[in-house]
Amino acid sequence: MRAVIRGEGGRFVYIVSALAALNGLLFGFDTGIISGAILFIDTAFELTPLVEGIVVSGAMVGAAAGAAVGGQISDRIGRKRFILLSAVVFFLGSFLMAVAPTVEVLVAGRMIDGIAIGFASIVGPLYISEIAPPSVRGGLTSLNQLMVTVGILSSYFVNYAFSGSGSWRIMLGAGMVPAVVLAVGMLRMPESPRWLYERGRTDEARAVLRRTRDGDIESELSEIEATVEAQSGNGVRDLLSPWMRPALVVGLGLAIFQQITGINAVMYYAPTILESTAFGSSQSILASVFIGTVNVAMTVVAILLVDRVGRRPLLLVGTGGMIGSLTVAGLVFQFADPTGGLGWLATLTLVSFVAFFAIGLGPVFWLLISEIYPLAVRGSAMGIVTVANWLANLAVALSFPVLLDGIGTPATFWLFGVCSVVALLFTYRTVPETKGRTLEAIEADLRSATGGAADVPGDD
Numbered sequence: 001m002r003a004v005i006r007g008e009g010g011r012f013v014y015i016v017s018a019l020a021a022l023n024g025l026l027f028g029f030d031t032g033i034i035s036g037a038i039l040f041i042d043t044a045f046e047l048t049p050l051v052e053g054i055v056v057s058g059a060m061v062g063a064a065a066g067a068a069v070g071g072q073i074s075d076r077i078g079r080k081r082f083i084l085l086s087a088v089v090f091f092l093g094s095f096l097m098a099v100a101p102t103v104e105v106l107v108a109g110r111m112i113d114g115i116a117i118g119f120a121s122i123v124g125p126l127y128i129s130e131i132a133p134p135s136v137r138g139g140l141t142s143l144n145q146l147m148v149t150v151g152i153l154s155s156y157f158v159n160y161a162f163s164g165s166g167s168w169r170i171m172l173g174a175g176m177v178p179a180v181v182l183a184v185g186m187l188r189m190p191e192s193p194r195w196l197y198e199r200g201r202t203d204e205a206r207a208v209l210r211r212t213r214d215g216d217i218e219s220e221l222s223e224i225e226a227t228v229e230a231q232s233g234n235g236v237r238d239l240l241s242p243w244m245r246p247a248l249v250v251g252l253g254l255a256i257f258q259q260i261t262g263i264n265a266v267m268y269y270a271p272t273i274l275e276s277t278a279f280g281s282s283q284s285i286l287a288s289v290f291i292g293t294v295n296v297a298m299t300v301v302a303i304l305l306v307d308r309v310g311r312r313p314l315l316l317v318g319t320g321g322m323i324g325s326l327t328v329a330g331l332v333f334q335f336a337d338p339t340g341g342l343g344w345l346a347t348l349t350l351v352s353f354v355a356f357f358a359i360g361l362g363p364v365f366w367l368l369i370s371e372i373y374p375l376a377v378r379g380s381a382m383g384i385v386t387v388a389n390w391l392a393n394l395a396v397a398l399s400f401p402v403l404l405d406g407i408g409t410p411a412t413f414w415l416f417g418v419c420s421v422v423a424l425l426f427t428y429r430t431v432p433e434t435k436g437r438t439l440e441a442i443e444a445d446l447r448s449a450t451g452g453a454a455d456v457p458g459d460d
Contacts, residue, residue: 013140013212016131016189021143022182023083023124026090027117028151029175030059031267032292034110036159040168045103049401057397058107062093062114063121064390070119071383078199079127079192086123087183090116091176098173113175118390121366122382129370130192130378131212134438138306141370145363146299151178152267153292160289197224198376223438239377239384247372250430251385254365257423259392261322262416263357265400266291266350287347294351298358310435311364312427318360319424325353326417334410361423365389371434371442 034056042052066089074082093113100106124144132140158174190212196205205224209217239248302314329349373381403412434442 013132013136016212017128017140017143019182019185019189020083020124020127020131021147022178022185023086023120024144024147025151025154025178026086026120026175026182027124028148028153029155029178030090030113030117030151031148031264032152032155033158033171033175034059035267035288036156036163037168037171039163040166040171041106043166044168045106047103051103053398053401055103055107055110057394058110059114059117060390060394060397062111062116063118064114064387064394065111066115066118067122067383067386067390068118069383070122070386071379071381073119073379074123074126074383075195075377075379078195079123079130080186080189082119082123083127083186084183086116086119087179087186089113089119091179091183094173094175094179098169098176100169109172116179118386121389122379122386125366125370126379126382127192129367130194131190131208133213134436136307137371138311138367138435139303141367142299142303142306142363145366146296146303149292149295149299149358149362153289153296156289156292194224197221220438223441239381244374244377244381246430248381248384250372250432251369251381252388253426253430254361254368255385255389256392257419257426258361258365259389259396260416261319261357261361261420261423262326262396262413263354263362264393265396265412265416266354290347291351291354295354295358295362298355299363302359302363305359306364306367307435310433311368312431312433315360315364315427315431316424318356318358318362318364319420319427321356322353322360323417323420323424325349325356326413326420329353330410330413330417333408333413368431368434371437372432 038052038056041047041055045051047055070082073085077085090113093109093111093116096109096112097106098109100109124147125141128141128144129137155171158171162168162170190208191204193205193208193212196202196208206217206221209221213220306314329346332345332349369382369385370378400412403415407415
C-alpha cells in the first residue's frame with residue numbers, strides 16, 4: 001500500500017479492515033480443509049464417487065444460495081450485523097460437520113458452512129471498501145483476499161497435523177475457532193459510514209469517518225451526500241438500466257473467468273493431481289502446503305502494488321502469467337516420465353500458476369466489484385456477481401475429475417489456458433482503472449457515461 005495513514009484514525013481503519021478481512025479466512029479455510037478431510041471421510045462412510053462429489057460441492061451450493069440473498073440482507077441490516085451473522089452461521093455449520101453421525105448430516109453442515117462463506121465473500125470486501133480512505137482502499141480491501149489465502153494455507157496445516165490420526169471431525173470442526181474470533185472482534189467495530197448515511201443516520205456516519213480518517217472529513221461526507229441524493233430510488237431495477245450494464249458485464253465476466261481459468265481445480269484437487277505423479281500421499285500434502293505458502297506471499301505482493309500500479313496492470317500481468325504456466329503444465333504432463341521427476345516439476349508449474357493468479361484475478365476481482373457499483377445497489381450487485389462466481393466454482397469442481405478422465409490432464413490444463421486467453425482479452429477491452437478514486441467519483445463516471453465502460457480502460 002503506497003499511502004500510509006499515520007494518525008490515530010489511520011491506525012484504527014487498519015485494525016477495522018484487518019478484523020473484517022477474517023471473513024476471507026472463513027472462505028479460504030473452508031476451501032482448503034475439505035481437500036484433506038475427504039480422504040478420511042471417504043473411508044469412514046465408504047462414499048461412492050457421486051456422494052464424494054456431493055460432499056465436496058455441498059459448500060458451493062450453499063455459497064451460491066448465500067450470495068444470492070446476502071447482498072439484499074447486507075443492504076437491509078447493515079454491513080456490521082451481516083458480518084456477525086456470517087460468523088454465527090459458519091460456527092453452526094462447522095459444529096454440525098464435526099458431530100455429523102451420517103453423510104446426510106455432513107452434507108447439511110457443508111451447505112450451512114457454504115451459506116456463511118457466500119455471505120462472507122460479499123460482505124468482507126464490501127465493508128472494507130466503504131470504510132477505507134481512497135488512498136489505501138485497494139490495499140485494505142485486498143486484505144480480504146490475503147486472508148482467503150491464509151485460510152487455505154492454515155487449513156493445509158490442520159490437514160497435515162491430523163492426517164496421521166485421520167481425525168476428519170477435528171479438521172472440519174476447527175473452523176469454529178476463526179468464526180468466534182471474527183464475531184467477538186466485530187462487536188466493537190463501527191458500521192459502514194456510507195450505509196449509515198443512506199439510512200439517514202448522518203451524525204453516526206460523520207462519527208465513523210472521524211474515527212477512521214485523519215484531517216477534514218467534510219468533503220468526503222459531501223460526496224456521499226451528493227451520491228445519495230442522486231440515486232433514482234429504483235433499487236435493484238437499476239442493475240438492468242443501460243448506464244449500469246458496463247459495470248455488470250465487468251463484474252460477471254471477471255467472476256466467471258476467475259473460476260474457469262482453473263484456480264479452484266488446483267486448490268481442491270492439488271493432492272489428487274500430484275498423486276498421479278511419482279509423489280506419495282505425504283509428499284502431495286507437503287507440496288500443497290508449499291503451493292499455499294506461495295499463494296499467501298504473492299497476495300502480499302499484490303496488496304503492496306495495487307494502490308501503486310493500479311488494478312488493470314495487475315490483472316493483465318497476472319492473467320498473462322497464468323496462460324504461460326498452464327501451457328507449460330500441459331507440456332509437463334504430456335511428455336514427462338511419471339516415474340522420474342514429474343512430481344516436483346508439476347508442483348513448480350502449479351506454483352507458478354497460483355502465484356500469477358494471486359497477483360491478479362485473485363485479489364483484484366474482489367476489489368473491483370466492491371468499487372464499481374453504486375451505493376444504492378452495491379450489496380445486491382455484489383450478490384449477483386458473487387452468485388455467478390460460486391456457480392462457476394461449482395461447475396469447475398464437478399467437471400474437473402470428469403475432464404481428467406475424459407480428455408486427460410494435459411488437455412485439461414490447456415483448456416484452462418484457452419479460458420485464460422479469453423480472460424486476458426476481456427480485461428484489456430472492458431475493465432476500468434479505479435486506483436485512487438473515491439467510490440462516489442467512480443459512480444459519477446458510471447452515471448455520466450453515454451456508452452461503453454464506466455471509465456476509460458487504462459486511464460489512471
